[in-house]
Amino acid sequence: MAFDKMELRDIEVWDGNFAAAQALRQCQVDVVAAYPITPSTPIVEGYAKFQSDNYVEGEFVMVESEHAAMSACIGAAAAGGRVATATSSQGFALMVETLYQSSGMRLPIVLNVVNRALAAPLNVNGDHSDMYLGRDSGWIQFDSYSPQEAYDLNFIAFKVAEDHDVRLPAMVHQDGFMTSHTAQGVHTMTDDVAYSFVGEYKPMNDMLDFEHPVTHGVQTEEDWHFEHKARQHNDMMTKVMPKIQTVFDDFEKHTGRKYNIVERYDMDDADVAVVCMGTSVETAREVATEMREKGIKAGVIGIRVIRPFPFFEIQEALKDVKAIATLDRSAPGGTCGMLFNELAGALYSAENRPLMSGKIYGLGGRDLTKAHLVELYTELQANVDAGKVTTPLQQFIGVRGPKLSFL
Amino acid sequence: MANTGWDEFEIGAMLRTFDGKIDDIAGTLQEDRNYTQNSSFTASVADWRIEKPVFNKDYCIDCQFCWIYCPDISIISRDKKMIGIDMDHCKGCGICVEVCPTNPKSLLMFPEQAEEEAELAKWPAKDEEK
Numbered sequence: 001m002a003f004d005k006m007e008l009r010d011i012e013v014w015d016g017n018f019a020a021a022q023a024l025r026q027c028q029v030d031v032v033a034a035y036p037i038t039p040s041t042p043i044v045e046g047y048a049k050f051q052s053d054n055y056v057e058g059e060f061v062m063v064e065s066e067h068a069a070m071s072a073c074i075g076a077a078a079a080g081g082r083v084a085t086a087t088s089s090q091g092f093a094l095m096v097e098t099l100y101q102s103s104g105m106r107l108p109i110v111l112n113v114v115n116r117a118l119a120a121p122l123n124v125n126g127d128h129s130d131m132y133l134g135r136d137s138g139w140i141q142f143d144s145y146s147p148q149e150a151y152d153l154n155f156i157a158f159k160v161a162e163d164h165d166v167r168l169p170a171m172v173h174q175d176g177f178m179t180s181h182t183a184q185g186v187h188t189m190t191d192d193v194a195y196s197f198v199g200e201y202k203p204m205n206d207m208l209d210f211e212h213p214v215t216h217g218v219q220t221e222e223d224w225h226f227e228h229k230a231r232q233h234n235d236m237m238t239k240v241m242p243k244i245q246t247v248f249d250d251f252e253k254h255t256g257r258k259y260n261i262v263e264r265y266d267m268d269d270a271d272v273a274v275v276c277m278g279t280s281v282e283t284a285r286e287v288a289t290e291m292r293e294k295g296i297k298a299g300v301i302g303i304r305v306i307r308p309f310p311f312f313e314i315q316e317a318l319k320d321v322k323a324i325a326t327l328d329r330s331a332p333g334g335t336c337g338m339l340f341n342e343l344a345g346a347l348y349s350a351e352n353r354p355l356m357s358g359k360i361y362g363l364g365g366r367d368l369t370k371a372h373l374v375e376l377y378t379e380l381q382a383n384v385d386a387g388k389v390t391t392p393l394q395q396f397i398g399v400r401g402p403k404l405s406f407l
Numbered sequence: 408m409a410n411t412g413w414d415e416f417e418i419g420a421m422l423r424t425f426d427g428k429i430d431d432i433a434g435t436l437q438e439d440r441n442y443t444q445n446s447s448f449t450a451s452v453a454d455w456r457i458e459k460p461v462f463n464k465d466y467c468i469d470c471q472f473c474w475i476y477c478p479d480i481s482i483i484s485r486d487k488k489m490i491g492i493d494m495d496h497c498k499g500c501g502i503c504v505e506v507c508p509t510n511p512k513s514l515l516m517f518p519e520q521a522e523e524e525a526e527l528a529k530w531p532a533k534d535e536e537k
Binding site: 104105106107167205211212213214215216217218220226227228230231232234235 | 418428
């Protein structure tokens, strides 16, 4: 191949954005079409620099909007290339129409979403509003809690998405600034090991196969649309989770790093547990350990795969737990938080139904402190002792003014 | 097709034009190409036509104007000879009639339900004023 390889140390000090950019280089992505937006810009900027420095054989396409970015990605993927891009917040919102196109067209694009709040008021900091906006779009969604995971999950996302039984696009989420701009030690793979893990891209129904012409992006009305959507949902529900597990296992063999569909921390004998995503998982783990010194058997559930939602894995992980709290980092707009709803849905038909309450926290980059979590675990233990939820079902953490609670 | 279930077609919003492999499209006449059932060449897309062109070969000079101007490639011409109209694709726009230079015209529009034989029998005579 006509590009240069890059020498990496075993451990590099990278932030989440640079880790993701390195992963796109090592996967030898053919096309990145992108429009810059804080805090995701350095990912596509990084790919562009690698490309112009001859470290990757691909095309970087500058476009006029995020809608155009994903549209160009769709075209490149339908043509038969390995395709990726990155975005955040308002850019993600502008991309939404095309997200449904790419999943419906079964194009395995990888989108790095550096999570950021949605305006108004305008805000560049991290929360999960954009992540939640994409949750019905038919994309696989992986969540990382650190730069290391943002790096690793990109390889995993390509390998899952591009499988011919799957052929669904995948998002890799990381928290804006907390992950994207915080440099940490990242264990690297060499270029050869990384590329051998994802493998060469195998096109399917590609437009550049001139001996088998195809029309992509067809219209169907009431006569066909339902069958297409049913097929897509069936594949998402039945084929993706087994493939993710296989790829996680394969990745562990390659690197020694183990990923789980639901990440359990101190859950073997836990009475109380917090269910959360992103960088909050690491904070919650630290607090859970400290709570055990105070006699509270605390655990943490981190959601690694948001879509497809790990319905049965959640039932299994919480089968002996007495009280849980879901942490939703997105304004729920008139209902419970997404995690509260999903967990309630999974647990309602489970044999063990822990006491449940939901918290809204961290909007627009507001810190979730260890003190908040100490208070939360203490409250969950009080629920266990009382045998019922002692608070309203929905509460806000860390907002100034009179205490807010609903339901 | 009508009874095909959700698990019985290829994934994606994607349709194949031909069954199997093709190599020389440009050198193969339409009727000799192996179009799929999904191709709009095979399917009728003319069901909203309310007026149709009728071709009268007695006056045609094979000038190919209609073939050139038809927006739906519905004029069938072989070896520069006008053969007829592809009624599965003609939408009845009337452009072929408009551009026909003969006197009388070799193509005229009639209601969709008109009998072709009857219309040909009472085709208008040459307009002497022109």
